[in-house]
Amino acid sequence: MNKPALLAGLRRVVGEDFVRTDEDSLAHFGRDTCDLFEPAPSAVVFPDSTQQVRDLVLLANDQALALVPSGGRTGLSGGATATRGEIVVSMERMNAVIGSNPGDRTIECQAGVITAQVHAQAESMGLFYPVDFAASGSSHIGGNVATNAGGVRVIRYGMTRNWVAGLQVVTGAGEILELGKGLVKDNTGYDLRHLMTGSEGTLGIITGATMRLASAPGDAAVMVLGAEQMELLLPVLERFGSAVTVNAFEFFSEQALQQVIEKHRLQRPFETPAPVYALIEFEQANDGDVDAAMNAFEQCVADSLLVDGVISQSSSQAHALWRLREDISATLAHRQPYKNDLSVRVSAVPQFLAGVEAFIEQNYSGFEVLCYGHIGDGNVHLNILRPHGMGLEAFKKTCASISEGLFEMVQRFGGSVSAEHGVGLLKKDSLHYSRSAHELELMRSIKRAFDPAGVLNPGKIFD
Ligand SMILES: Cc1cc2nc3c(=O)[nH]c(=O)nc-3n(C[C@H](O)[C@H](O)[C@H](O)COP(=O)(O)OP(=O)(O)OC[C@H]3O[C@@H](n4cnc5c(N)ncnc54)[C@H](O)[C@@H]3O)c2cc1C
Incomplete structure (x- = not known):
């Protein structure tokens, strides 16, 4: 298909104003946060409905086009990067929260809803959406499902997969699937919802998601703890895990801390420098929780597991301590x-x-x-x-x-x-270190079953 005919075909599907080919848009929407690959898409399209996504997939099948599903483009593996003249399918116009259901403790969203919006919507229902990380102000819920995002509270709540109650998906063959349907129990064969979770846009384009919500946890306190060696931090976690309910247990090196402190002119958490730090967030469900955490801390110091530490006295202090960890990735980006x-x-x-x-x-x-x-x-x-x-x-x-x-x-x-x-472009040559040849062949068969013509994100995860 020549370029004018291609653009005319895309415009027929999404409308005149929602196909972009200008240089800025191609550079901006052509890649995610991994900047090790040069973007080179042919066009960017902005569908506003599942039907339009389906028509794009059918057009791609008909005209042998390659589509790159694109969410908030915060991915770190080049999964949303178009390097070979593909059409980028941006989900940013499909950004409506369709409904919330307190009885089922779920929220139904279009795929382009920003993760932080899901947090806010859950909070307005007196509930809690637990998947959270430094990019959740920009990432989409569809992108989170497509990457099975983890984040800072996995230790307590698990990954995105745990919270997917239902998905609407357009497969590479252009079929619309309703998976999971919000049911808690459904043992009617293979759970395709889980296959879609973490598939990085290679099996289907997620157009809607029903996400499960948790009970809102109590207030949280944050501690930053200094240790001489990384391997001492695990016994520290064990001690705290027996004393309090741990929401998050993160670590960073002194060098990483220095970068954040210098860039943002922040205070050190405490005077004594240590080679490594742990950030622990725990729930203050009972009056005794802070005392229990302080006891655990003192025991760790007495046993030479920790050299120093600090505990937040307010939510603004807790936020300031979290910045020391959460700002690392963005601080390093320019390098x-x-x-x-x-x-x-x-x-x-x-x-x-x-x-x-x-x-x-x-x-x-x-x-x-x-x-x-x-x-x-x-x-x-x-x-x-x-x-x-x-x-x-x-x-x-x-x-x-x-x-x-x-x-x-x-x-x-x-x-x-x-x-x-995820794998995207960055890790595909290294996949064999984690997956056997037989597993990789099964994954290729699954890809062929969902996307027989290979129109969805070709060259991602594997060739
Ligand atoms: C500062 C920073 C901190 C981060 N911290 C974490 C962290 O702690 N934990 C973590 O897991 N990740 C983290 N990430 C990575 C990233 O934010 C997640 O992978 C996130 O889930 C990607 O969502 P997105 O909407 O930006 O997806 P994108 O980057 O746009 O896309 C990611 C992949 O999903 C596919 N995709 C996107 N939308 C759809 C859709 N609707 N249907 C089908 N496929 C789709 C794309 O093709 C691509 O393969 C971090 C990133 C940054 C920049």
Whole structure:
């Protein structure tokens, strides 16, 4: 199909004003937050209904077009990046909260609803949507489902998958599926809702989602704790876990802390610098919870697990402490870090982290490597910063070879090369470290069943 005919076809589906081909739009909507790949889409379209999404998919099948579903573009793996002349399908006009159902404790949304809006809507119902992370002011609920987003409260509430009660999806063949239908119980065969969750736009375009809500937790208190070594943080979590209900248990290195403090001119959490810090958020359900947490802290100091710590005295202090962790990713963005998002079983974390530390010392000298993440659920974000003066291609090549060593270690530990950021373009060559050849072949068969002509996000997850 020649370009004018292609554009005419797209305009017939979404309307004259909702097809963009100007340079700024192609650059802006052509990529997500991973800036290691150059965007090169042919056009960006903005459907406003499931029917329009279906017509786009049918057109793509008819004319052998490739579509890249696009949410809030906060993804970190290039999953929403169009590098090969694809059509970007932005869901940002499908942004209505369709309804809330307090009896079922659910919210029904179009896919383009921003995650923070789901938080606000849940709060207005006296309930709580627990999936939260630093990008939830921009990410879409559809993107969260497509990536099975995790975030900072996984340790207590699990990942997005746990909260998906129903999905409306247009498959790669152009069929509209209603999955889950908001039912709590439905054992009528394979649960396609779970297959769609985490499929990164390769099996279907999610047009609507019914999300389950939790009871609103009590007020939270936040502590930042300093330790000499990463592997000491797991025994710390065990002590606190026995004393209070832990909502979040995050960690960051002194180098990561320094970047945030310098950029935003923030106060250090306490005077004594420590190589690593844990941020713990716990629920203050009872009067005794703060005392129980303080007792756990004192025991940890007495047993040399911690060197110092601070506890929030107000919600604004809690917010200020959270910034030390949540602002890390955005603070590093201008350095174009090469991100590794690794996980192992929680019980294996101390041994794994000791291995990572030794590996970094041996192989990363000359590179700045910053560690932070969701240590309470076994998830470590390892960011390699591009040295000043090193070209992007040379940097990517070096990082890829360094990553191989890391991934071999992940494989030995039976871990994952992408804990929560998905595969996209960034991790597809490394998938074999976490998935067997047989699993990969089954995944390809599933792709063919949902998207026989390969029109949805081709080249993502695998080729
Ligand atoms: C500062 C920062 C912090 C972050 N922290 C976390 C974190 O703690 N935990 C975490 O899990 N992630 C985190 N992320 C990554 C990212 O925010 C999540 O992956 C998020 O779920 C992506 O949602 P999105 O709407 O931006 O999707 P996009 O980036 O637009 O797309 C992501 C993938 O989903 C597909 N997709 C998007 N919408 C749809 C749809 N409607 N139907 C089908 N496929 C679709 C895209 O094709 C792509 O493959 C962070 C990102 C940033 C920038």
